[in-house]
Each structure stands twice: as C-alpha cells, then as structure tokens.
Amino acid sequence: MTRTTIGTTILLAFTAIPLTAQERKITAADLPAAVRATAQAQSQGATVRGYSREVEHGRVQYEVEMMIAGRSRDVTIGADGTVVEIEQQVAFDSLPAPVRTALMKKAGKGRITGVESLTKGGTLVAYEAAIVTAGKRSEVQVGPDGTALTHEE
Numbered sequence: 654m655t656r657t658t659i660g661t662t663i664l665l666a667f668t669a670i671p672l673t674a675q676e677r678k679i680t681a682a683d684l685p686a687a688v689r690a691t692a693q694a695q696s697q698g699a700t701v702r703g704y705s706r707e708v709e710h711g712r713v714q715y716e717v718e719m720m721i722a723g724r725s726r727d728v729t730i731g732a733d734g735t736v737v738e739i740e741q742q743v744a745f746d747s748l749p750a751p752v753r754t755a756l757m758k759k760a761g762k763g764r765i766t767g768v769e770s771l772t773k774g775g776t777l778v779a780y781e782a783a784i785v786t787a788g789k790r791s792e793v794q795v796g797p798d799g800t801a802l803t804h805e806e
Contacts, residue, residue, distance in 0.1 A: 676707040676716075684715060687734030692717045695728045695736065725769075739772040740781075748780065751799030756782045759793040759801070 681704060684692060692704070692715070699721035707714050713732045718725070724742040731737050745753065745768050756765060763786030771779040771794075779794045779802055794802040 676705050679704050679706050679715075685732060685734075688715045688730050688732065691730050691734045691736060692728070695719075695730075695739075699726065736775070737773070740769045741772070743768050743770050743780070749797075749799070752780050752795055752797070755795040755799035755801065756780065756793065759795065760784045760786075762786060763791070 681689060681692070681701075683706070684704060692701075696717060696719050699719040702718040702720060704718075705716045707716065714737060715730045715732070717728045717730065719728070720726070724744075726739065726741045728736060729738040745756075745765060748756070748768065756768065760782065763784040765782050766785055767783045769781050770777055771781055777797045779796055781792055781794045784791050784793060796802055
C-alpha cells in the first residue's frame with residue numbers, strides 16, 4: 654500500500670463512524686452562567702453527584718446527576734439554561750394503577766428493577782422501567798396513562 658492509500662483508508666474509516674452523543678464529566682465551575690443558575694435551582698435540597706457536558710444531535714446539553722430523598726434525579730439542561738428533560742426514580746407502588754399493570758405486562762417473566770419518570774418540556778411523557786429477564790437487561794416505556802410506547806434513546 655502506498656502512503657496515500659493508507660491515509661485514504663484511515664480517513665474513510667473515521668468518516669464511516671456514526672456521530673453519537675459524546676459525554677464528558679465536568680465541574681460546576683465549567684457550566685455556563687445560565688446553566689449553572691438552572692442547575693442550582695433544580696438541585697435545591699438534593700445532593701449533587703456530578704455534572705456532564707454532552708453533544709447530542711449537534712446540540713450542547715448539560716446533565717446534573719443528583720440524589721433527592723434517597724432517589725436519583727437527572728436533569729438535562731440546554732446551553733441556554735432551559736430544562737430539557739428530567740429523569741427521576743420513582744417507587745413502583747406510587748405509580749398509577751394503569752402504569753403498574755402495563756409495566757408488569759411488558760416485563761412478562763422479567764423482574765422490574767427500577768422505574769423512572771421522564772418529563773420533557775415540563776410535561777410528564779413516560780415511565781421507563783429497567784427489567785432483568787434471564788440475566789439480560791432491557792428497558793420498556795409506557796405513557797403516563799399506561800399506553801405502550803417505543804423506547805427512544
């Protein structure tokens with residue numbers, strides 16, 4: 654192979670890699686002012702476990718991981734300081750009956766190991782359950798009323 658062929662092969666290999674979200678851990682001091690203000694407001698009464706910066710679909714977002722009242726809560730904040738998404742651990746027994754029924758049905762013979770509420774734009778949009786079936790982990794989502802949803806990442 655010539656040097657040009659090797660360079661072209663390497664270039665093609667890197668351009669064939671799909672662009673995915675790239676997350677890196679940061680400190681509170683690394684947050685832009687608007688994001689820092691939102692993070693402080695969202696973490697009142699919580700223990701902050703860490704911050705990260707990620708680029709998803711070409712947009713910079715920040716995540717604040719925290720614990721509040723013994724439950725995890727992750728808040729995703731846009732670069733302008735707006736809350737994009739909140740994932741919050743919830744007790745299975747606290748879920749509305751149709752949601753519990755739908756999650757148990759979707760779990761089948763699997764064991765539900767945790768449930769999170771998913772809020773986007775200030776509206777509860779889904780509940781997501783982590784399930785273990787025969788040693789394999791998966792996730793399922795249902796709407797706030799128990800209707801089936803497809804899982805999005």
